[in-house]
Amino acid sequence: MIGTAILAGVTAGAAACSSSPPQATTPPGALSPGTAQFTIDGRDAGTTHAVRCSPAGFLTTISTGDDTSGISAMVSNEDELTAESVSFRDVGGFTGSYNAGLGEPAATVSMTGRTYDISGTARGFRTDNASFSTQSRFTVKVAC
Template identity: 40%
Template sequence: MTLCVAACSTPEPALGGTTATVTIDGEQVNGTQPVRCQQSGWSWYVETPGEDPGFTAVLETGGAVTAKSVQFRDFGGFSGAFWVDNIGEAEATGENGRYTITGTADGNFTDRPSEAVSARFRIETDC
């Protein structure tokens, strides 16, 4: 008797699926990135598939689109965060899975880890 066990997983989306482009301080980071987009209620979660380097962004879409948080993890050499009403500032626009988030995140660059900075960012995503 032969017993076979199989497991399935959903592959990461190909480019042309769910993607994002990111600029930090005016420099585009790593071209077009595959991202995972999940909607829970009025919230959209957009994140790179890998843990590091990567980013996670949260948007609220119940009325006007608003940015709730963005966290960069050594993405383009920058680690930092925006948290609404707490750290940095940002705004979001868009609809139907196509969103743009622009703002500033507080953190540091890998090549100057002890120097605190506020970096300008722009995330354009097509979920």
């Protein structure tokens, strides 16, 4: 009787130890770490899994993609989340930049978990019509 009780306890303990840990869930509105999504003028401009985030003091530098296509952004959390700059390299056919304080309306930044959501207007050009300057609305979601 005692042997049966011990065997049942050991079996239950082994089953509890062998179960897999619960899967981490991504909160609604967030992306999986290392993912970035872009929209330019309301159109899907792609997704990448080449994401690098480098915090330094109150600034976080975010880089996505590669030398031919991607973004570079600087986000400050000194007082509140603000986008200092966002530069686009042929993202959805758009190349240009947003820089805080240079006349464009301020970009907005929010965070869900570890996902930054940056929206604003950038000045630049379209690769299919590089002779003409244009302004484009953008949204960048990137999870560090």
